[in-house]
Amino acid sequence: MAANFECLGQTVGVADSGDVRQPFDRDGMVRLRDEIQGGVISRRQLRELRAQDHDIRRLVRNCELTAIHPGVYVGHTGNPTWGQRAWAAVLACWPAALTGRSALPKPPERAPIEVMVPMGRTVRAPEGVIVRRRARFEGYVDWADYPPRQLIAEAAIDAAAEAADVNEAFSMLADLVQSKALRAGALVEALSHRRRLRDRHLLGELLEDLKAGACSVLEREYLRCVERAHGLPAGERQIADSVDGVSVERDVTYAAYGLVVELDGRAFHGSAASRDADHARDLAAAAARGLRTVRLTYGQVLRDPCRTAARIGDLLRLGGWEGQVRSCSVCADA
Template sequence: MRRRKEIRAAHPGVYVDHTGPLTYEQREWVAVLAAWPAALSGESAIPGRRPAVIEVAIQHGRKLDVPDGVRIRRTSGLTERVRRNSRPPRIRLEEALIDLMSAQVATGDVAAAFAELTRACFRRPGLPEAVLRALAQRSRVAGRPIIEGLVTDLRDGACSVLERGYLHRVERAHGLPRGSRQVVSEATGRRTVIDVRYDELGVIVELQGRAVHDTAEAYDADAERDLAEAAAGAAETLRITYGQVFRTPCRTATRIAQVLRRHGWTGAPRSCPDCPPAASAAA
């Protein structure tokens, strides 16, 4: 069959039935079979992802050669972590997320780790609980406290990097009252979701993430809801951007506190370790 070019070796012991370039799916199969028993892991195990270097997990203690463009991850308890009914076999999604987020947290890129989590959980609402269970069962995970915090925030309603940034960098860091998150509103006659609402004060904070607000229709829908809320005397809406959360969180907190106090909040914002002297004085 090789002489007749019906098959060719993609790796010693692994064959394909054509002579042209491998598809990406074939590259995944070659990577797994060349390292067998093995499974796609890390970013390679995330559905829809196609990293340039394919990562496969094998059991600790093994030594082997793999094709170019393949990276090996040695792990314990491989059998228990693999979805064998996937094609090709891959590490369970919650386990792969932990590995990927751990690597990103180790480099200091917490925002990227949270973005990975939100993308994976978009179509699987129960995934945060699965990730927490998998974390509890693993004895060693680099960055465990941060990962647990990210998953808990997502489970409790902070559904984007921007929302989590607001929760931690603006609201909590400066002692603002805790808002309700992902509040359903039917002020326009149809169901919409409010990012943050300070219920007793009648103040809404909408976080302007590009993924949600990059179309004229999205802006129109938000503006219509804001107008309906205002006409009913229900709430004042503040629109906060990435720059205001990640570049100037202290100034943003001070100004939001002024609005909240105008609506009846009797507390006062506190300075965080990053507050410049001017912001501290204003607070």
């Protein structure tokens, strides 16, 4: 296990040395604490830098160090930043790494810090820290990151598995793909190794929808509950286009039938100007390419998918589609 790593000539997370014959390396402490670890250092590291108990007491007394967890200090007396909380959690549970949501590019600021340790260890979680024991620890940590963290695809799968509901899980995964932090294929690969993961089948379905081009909860619901459930033709998703010199991505395009479906997840447009811009692009696309554009809301997709599917079917038939809209289980119960 790569539990130790080198920083500016000092080893992070090693056993105490406390050699009384050599002076405390105060400059080394400052470099390690402030330049590498965001203002955080552990007692273990201070001992490696030859600090004695009286040195540490003096640093605390002079407010150069403030305990954030037992044996872990921050270099000020104010509220720690998220990054300092993350470093403190990792050092308090060392050897450990950020995991789950805490290991993702946009971690929740106010949530407890999640860290993982090897399955064979039992670690008491400090206040504000969640400790997760992971069988997939060896080889699944980026020790070159600061602080160390679980590989992002692995972290995303674990975070999605622990989400409150399916929509939260899908939003989390879609945001990562949309921001280009990950490819959908990397998530599929990470999931393929998780034979015993809770809700593995459901996560597989979410990733298949993501690979199909659904990039938001609303787009996924349209794909599942309107298009697939009612036998509509498969649209092309996230097609890049340019209208009046403005680059856009169209949510769902039925090019053969001259129809574009835009899924407006906002409760309202940010301004009248943005609303006008949307409709101006729709008009330009109709004039230049003969593409009719319809805009659907959450209510039309989630609360009335059957009526919406019937109307989309009518529009597709106007463009030459010869298929039939079929009934779904919701239609049958209505």
